[in-house]
Amino acid sequence: MTPPAAGPDSPLVPGVAPAMLRSRHLLGIEGLDAGEITLILDTADAMKEIGTRSVKKVPTLRGRTVVNLFFEPSTRTRTSFEIAEKRLSADTLSIATATSSVTKGESLLDTVRNIEAMAPDMIVMRHASSGAPHLLARLCRSTIVNAGDGMHEHPTQALLDAFTIRRHKGRLAGLKVAIIGDLMHSRVLRSNLLLLKTMGAEVWTCGPATLIPTGLDRLGARATTSIDDAVQGADVVMMLRIQQERMHGHFFPSVREYFSLFGLTRARLRRAADDVIVMHPGPMNRGVEIDSEVADGPGSVILEQVSNGVAVRMAVLYLLAGRESGGGEA
Amino acid sequence: MPLVMDADRMSRALTRIAHEILERNRGLDEIALVGIRTRGVPLARRLARSLREINGDSVVTGALDITLYRDDLMRHPVGPQPVVRSTEIPFSIDDRKILLVDDVLYTGRTIRSALDALIDFGRPRAIQLVVLIDRGHRELPIKADYVGKNVPTSVRQSVQVRLQEIDGADEVVIEGES
Numbered sequence: 001m002t003p004p005a006a007g008p009d010s011p012l013v014p015g016v017a018p019a020m021l022r023s024r025h026l027l028g029i030e031g032l033d034a035g036e037i038t039l040i041l042d043t044a045d046a047m048k049e050i051g052t053r054s055v056k057k058v059p060t061l062r063g064r065t066v067v068n069l070f071f072e073p074s075t076r077t078r079t080s081f082e083i084a085e086k087r088l089s090a091d092t093l094s095i096a097t098a099t100s101s102v103t104k105g106e107s108l109l110d111t112v113r114n115i116e117a118m119a120p121d122m123i124v125m126r127h128a129s130s131g132a133p134h135l136l137a138r139l140c141r142s143t144i145v146n147a148g149d150g151m152h153e154h155p156t157q158a159l160l161d162a163f164t165i166r167r168h169k170g171r172l173a174g175l176k177v178a179i180i181g182d183l184m185h186s187r188v189l190r191s192n193l194l195l196l197k198t199m200g201a202e203v204w205t206c207g208p209a210t211l212i213p214t215g216l217d218r219l220g221a222r223a224t225t226s227i228d229d230a231v232q233g234a235d236v237v238m239m240l241r242i243q244q245e246r247m248h249g250h251f252f253p254s255v256r257e258y259f260s261l262f263g264l265t266r267a268r269l270r271r272a273a274d275d276v277i278v279m280h281p282g283p284m285n286r287g288v289e290i291d292s293e294v295a296d297g298p299g300s301v302i303l304e305q306v307s308n309g310v311a312v313r314m315a316v317l318y319l320l321a322g323r324e325s326g327g328g329e330a
Numbered sequence: 331m332p333l334v335m336d337a338d339r340m341s342r343a344l345t346r347i348a349h350e351i352l353e354r355n356r357g358l359d360e361i362a363l364v365g366i367r368t369r370g371v372p373l374a375r376r377l378a379r380s381l382r383e384i385n386g387d388s389v390v391t392g393a394l395d396i397t398l399y400r401d402d403l404m405r406h407p408v409g410p411q412p413v414v415r416s417t418e419i420p421f422s423i424d425d426r427k428i429l430l431v432d433d434v435l436y437t438g439r440t441i442r443s444a445l446d447a448l449i450d451f452g453r454p455r456a457i458q459l460v461v462l463i464d465r466g467h468r469e470l471p472i473k474a475d476y477v478g479k480n481v482p483t484s485v486r487q488s489v490q491v492r493l494q495e496i497d498g499a500d501e502v503v504i505e506g507e508s
Contacts, residue, residue: 088398
């Protein structure tokens, strides 16, 4: 027998498992299983088409209010979330801390409680402290989406990276992915590593010994200081930005030396698979971690990542909105 | 579990509808078939095939997913969230006659969503509705232009359309007590 329909005239397909996210929040890739990640990526596939229409808008989140609360500078992520929210017809507003009462000394929790008093449905937040969104998820009513917390996680970035890889390679399992650069300070690395391991990819990480955190092997990644070993036969090469703003101390002698040892150049990329794709979460430091020739070269999917970010964030917002309204809470 | 339609009758109903489409529209020049996911899509393709066999002209077809336009999407007290699938309309719908195709017409809410979705793609000259089964119990002022079969039902029953392309067999059955 077919399962009961979700509503009148339901288009639900019999035999397809009821798919939803288990959590009401998206705080990190940690805690998502392979089924949930696949659900987000499949939903993003459908959302991508909306961006190709002349009217790039669907009424799904009409009447919902989403607040984008950015305690750290961001162009790409904030714009991407805003566009995703608008394409789903949510009412959105963005608060950047430089212009907010945070500069007057208000605490994080007080800021958020005041925003909550105006009854938003979701808060998309970026904060320099690892774990800040987790704190809010415990203490607030709204659905919280982590748009990057300190050196911890950046889940939507890892999802859009996986989405981009899947569109090029057709799969994630069994691929060799090399992640190269500032491993120590990178939330993009942590989220990507968790996601790629969950989906069965082989992950190599590479950076100067001073920027390799301990415990990478426990997360299932190979760590090396040789970029040639990391790139050898790789299907995907993902470069990470050198995060000067998080570096308190000296991790390498000079930018020029860093580029000569760890910069991705065309010569180095020749060791990779013939159909290798080159990724970067942005913002890029050209001539530091990546050569312009590679960044703008044939295998580069860096701008595609940015386009895909909108579809992936639409998928996340849609799936979380369904959880928030009680869908699946049987 | 009464069988309302077997493979043979389904095929005859679709052929009849194809003839009616030709009769009412005098030629297929500006016509496009758009199936509503899931089962409207193979039905639209079959109609396109019938039209080609009868008339020799090919008709463009598309697939429409209405999930993001549903009026009950964020209102489910319980139950799973519908899966979003992609919409594929690889042609301009401006000034075309669109034949919207679905398997079962019931409350009319799916069709309401589909009309909203279609109109976001442009301004068709006309939209006509094709359904394989009309089971009654409308909640909105919506009526089909072409009907494979009218089937009186009670609201406690469910109508299951099974198609070769998806379910491995062509049949329509009514489930549940009347």
